[in-house]
Amino acid sequence: PEGGSKGTILPAWKYGEGGESVFRHYIDGLLDLLLLPHPEIVDYYGREEILFLGPDEGTADLMNWAALYARRRGYRYWRAFTTGKAPALGGIPHDTYGMTTRGVHQYVLETLRELGLKEQAISKYQTGGPDGDLGSNEILFSRDRTVAIIDGSGVLYDPDGLDRVELKRLARQRLTGDKFNQKKLSRQGFFVGTGERNRKLPDGTIVPNGTEFRNNFHFYPGLAVDLFVPCGGRPKAIRIGNWREFFDKEGIPRARIVVEGANLFITQEARLRLEEGGIILFKDASANKGGVTSSSLEVLASLALKDDEFTRLMTAPSGKPAPAFRKQYIKEITEIIQRNASDEFQALWKEHKSFGRPLSILSDLLSDKINRVTDKIYRSPLYDDKRLRRTVIRRHCPPTLVKRVGMETILRQVPDMYLRSIFAASLASTYVYEMGISAGEIDFYDYVSNLPVRN
Structure with a gap:
């Protein structure tokens, strides 16, 4: 950030x-x-x-x-x-706490809320299986009816919904889809491994090649779900040359909502075509920021705490209980990730509904706007305003860190160069999220003038 x-x-x-x-x-x-x-x-x-x-x-x-x-x-x-080191070194592994997935899933929840849908009532499929970081945590966090999981081992599919207890077992043990207990599949369900040839499906269809079937299953004619979450898979799997296959002959999409967890699964040109076809799509650059946020706040703790404090408060050797401070700090990181995802979602959704521009374009515009404002703030004298500096940095820090060491220690202990970066980026992002992509210099002046009062 x-x-x-x-x-x-x-x-x-x-x-x-x-x-x-x-x-x-x-x-x-x-x-x-x-x-x-x-x-x-x-x-x-x-x-x-x-x-x-x-x-x-x-x-x-x-x-x-x-x-x-x-x-x-x-x-x-x-x-x-x-960052992302082992707990024994005071690190916060992204996969253990599902940091990236938390942001992705928050986008899902926000979208469903805007559409008036309950998560338990929707159907979903995902690429990236229970053996991976994003795939496993998506299974553990979600409460939908998952009909298909596509991973390195093959395709696991059940139109009635895959048994969630069994999926969670695989996710917790980080096992691939081929380890799913197939006795828990309905009569129309199946697993097709990548090594299989000429496999007959329950409906009589013959699959000549299991690997090709896996690679293109996101276009499978039997798919008609509410949500698709790419949590893995090959880059450019959906591109300008094949995006039409994501729609059936009547123009109905395989999924009406797409939230990208994995990077680069869909090309930008294909995203725009999918949106033109009525799909609500949030691209990877907006949805999967949770990991970098976790890393940023892991760095902050490393800099703000003295060595002996850090060892006592943040390290968790294997087999020993984690310190209470560490548990609370990580909990607050997850809350910050979810809040940031919600704020960015609302900014994008508002612009999209107001002006009708594609979300894939708005995501880039919003990012560019934040970067430009960040650069201007960094070069400005705003950081020299001690009251404003303290307000912005306090709001950025997890509360348990401020409570433990105090703002004076944070401002003294953390290198000034890093504090300046935090100040500029944090102020810019919250300003753009609240005031919008089109907000100008006067809006910024009003925002900053009121900021210390509000906080």
């Missing part, structure tokens, strides 16, 4: 499967740039840089190593260097 970008590693072909080794060298190189002065580096920037790395594709299992290596190299912010 306070700004960032993707760190991308593109190794030469000769490294083959050595991704972990490449990642370790990447971290080593980053630390060379952070730990200055260095005899082989000319520092033109002239100021201390602070970097924090969050888990992404293929790196989640290396967050512990990177933090401990940073400590070995002498980086003073080593506790905050990586």
Whole structure:
């Protein structure tokens, strides 16, 4: 939330499967740039840089190593260097607490509320199964009638709804769909594995190739549900060349609502066509921000607490009960994720209903607006207003952290560069969420003038 970008590693072909080794060298190189002065580096920037790395594709299992290596190299912010670490290091693993899924599911709940629907009454299918982070937590959080789950093992389908108790068993144990007890399927239900050939379905249809069937099941003619949540799957699975297959011959969509949990499952061109066909669609960039919010607040605790406090309050060694502070802090993070998702949803929904613009476009416009306002605030003298600074940062912080250490300690302990980023990003996002994409400078002046009074 306070700004960032993707760190991308593109190794030469000769490294083959050595991704972990490449990642370790990447971290080593980053630390060379952070730990200055260095005899082989000319520092033109002239100021201390602070970097924090969050888990992404293929790196989640290396967050512990990177933090401990940073400590070995002498980086003073080593506790905050990586996020999503193990509880024993004071980390908050995203999958354990369903941080990304909480934001995605909040979008689902907000959409249903606007449409006057109850979650228990709707039907849903999802890509990404009970063995994955998003897929498992979507199963655990939801209360709908799930008719299909598509994962690495194949397709699990039951038009009457898959047994939720059995789904939760798989999700808790992180098992793939092929481990579903098929005795719990109705007569029309089935599981088709990716390795199967010429499989006959209950309706007599022959599936020549299980892998192709899995890869395209989101277009299956038998699907006619309320909600589709991509929690995994191949990038660009729905694209400009095949989006029409998401509708039947009468133009009725396979799902009337789509909330993207997985990144890049649907291309932007296809999103716009789906919306033109009457589908309510919230893209990945808006819906799945929960993980980065969790990482941001994990960093904040690492910086605001002294080392001995952090060890006592945030670390949870395996087999030992977690400290009460840690439990409450994590609970408040989940509440912040849900609140932020709700606020952004309402901002998008209001603009969509008022002006009829596609939600996929509005999502980009809203993000661009927040980024522009953030940059202007960062360069402005607003941060020098102590009362406003205190108000904005207090509102950003989980209450249990403020209660424990106090605002004075937070303002003193956390690096000023990081506080400035928090201030600018937090003020910008809340302003845009409340005042809208089209709000101008006068609106901002009124908003800021009233902010300390309201808080």
